[in-house]
Amino acid sequence: MNLYYLISLLVILSAVFAYINTRLLKLPLTIGLMLLSTIFSVGLLAVNQFFPSTLTPVTTAIKTIDFSAVVLNVLLSFLLFAGSMHTDYRQLQQNRKSIILFALVSVLLCTVLAGAALYFLTSFFGTPINFLYCLLFGAIVSPTDPIAVLGILTKANVPKSAEINIVGESLFNDGIGVVVFVSLLALIEKGSGHIQAWDMPLVFLQQAVGGIGLGFILGYIIFFLLKSIDDYETEVMITLAVVMGGNWVAHIADVSGPLAMVVAGLITGYKVKKEVMSDVTMMYVEKFWHLIDVLMNAILFVLMGLKILSIHFEWGYLLVALAIIPLLLLCRYLSLAIPYQISKQWLDVSPKTILLMTWGGLRGGLSIAMALSLSPSFAVKDELVFITYIIVMFSIFVQGLTVEKVAKKIYGHR
Known part of the structure; x- marks a missing residue:
């Protein structure tokens, strides 16, 4: 199946599942899409038990999709740029201390705690x-995703400071998480005998x-280009070209593309829109990137559901995965609570927000x-992939579907 047909299949499935969800399930879009694509995948697996050849073309097509490349090199850049561009910069600025603390210190701490939890748990099971x-597993599960939870928090009417801390942390900890993952992977590939303390x-x-620096460059490229013209069609194309080209440059320069996209998006969302764009351009740019955001998220969550077809299953993996879920929630809470307790006199964050960030960190x-x-x-790729999945x-279906109730329980009915 060539690239065009694969993209067509993903867009068609996304549209069909989105319609079913909007018409019948009425779940948050991303959760509904992943649920329906998971049910679809399980249904295919069930059919395959009776008609073994039925699933072969589908699984072959799914396996040809390099999920990690699609997400890390394509979808993530669009999603982070769109998400940061639509984030309230002034609210982000007011909560910058807590966001930096949670996005950096908490990710590093959660990486260590989650890694230790997996080490002791697998040792316990022999x-x-x-x-x-x-x-490395700790770095994989430390970043959180704001997409699935943002609409739910808005409906739950949580305080704006809590919402901006969750969204701001998630935007930056995606980039930090990738950086930690890449750094650890580089050490592992180098070999323990060749590792230096400063590596x-x-x-x-x-x-x-490097990623943050590239983000500033990309943001100001958009600023100066858009400042010199007033044509909304060209200006929309420029933002798209800078995101795609910027991600390419990040890959060549070996710097963090996700962090570059977050910084470029923030500059575009605040400085460029405020000082350069006309009202017409602003409307078109915002609508264009909103549509990109929705479409990319739809494809991402449909892909996540379909990927079940190519996941290697073993009962031992399932046992470890189920056992580590509560430990990860504890790790997430400690990674937020410890730095919060040390620096709470400088932060405008309540203990209730720490609880919500724990359960709402999907x-x-x-x-x-x-x-x-x-x-x-x-060595342990199959096991780490299965446990992560x-x-x-659990995070999407259990935490995602209950976070609104948890938020109302924590803050009361506002």
Whole structure:
């Protein structure tokens, strides 16, 4: 199946599932799409038990999709640019201390805690995993996804500061999570005998500082180009070209594309819209990127559901996955609560927000993409992919469908 037909299939399935969800299920769009695509995949697996050849063309088509490349190199850039462009910069600025703290310190702390949890859990079950591999798993599950939870929080009427902390943290911790993952993977591939104490900090700085610097350059390229013209069609194309070209440059320069997109999106959403765009251009740019955001998310969550068809299953993996879910929630809470307790006198964040951020910190497609990006020769790839998939499904279906009730319980009916 060639690329055109694959994209067509994904868009058609996204539209069909979106219609069914809007018409019948009435769930948050991303959750409804993943649920329907998961049911569709399970149905195909059931049919395959009676007609074994039925599933072959479908699984072959799914396996030809490089999920990690699609998410990390394509979808993530569009989603982060669109998400940051639509984020209230002034609210972000007011909560910058807590957002930086949670996006950086909490991700690093959660990486260590989650890695330790997997190490001790697999040792308990008699199938220990190398601790460095466990830390890599920690980096995979530490980033959170704001997309599925944002609309729910709006309906739950939570305080704006809590909402902006969850969204702001999620925008930046995606980039930080990828940087930590890439840094750890570089160390593992280098080999324990060749690792120097400064290797990981150097890789981390190159990825993070380089990505942020590239983001400023991209944002100001948009600023100066749009300042010199007034034609909404051309201006929309320029924003699209800069995002696509910027992601390409990030890949070549070996810096963090996700962080670059977040920074470029923030500059576009605040400085460019405020100082350069006409009202007509602003309307078209916002509508265009809103549509891109919705479409890319739809494709992402449909892909996540369909990927079940190519996941390697073992009962031992399932046991570890189910056992680690409550431990990960504890890790998430501690990674937020510890830095919060140390620095709460400088933050405008309540303990209630920490609780909501714990339950509302959903894992999504980025975690699956990082797990799937591991080389087929990676010692425990199948196990890490399966465990990550179960964690993401629990996060989306259980946490995602109950976060509104949890928010109302924490804050009361406002």
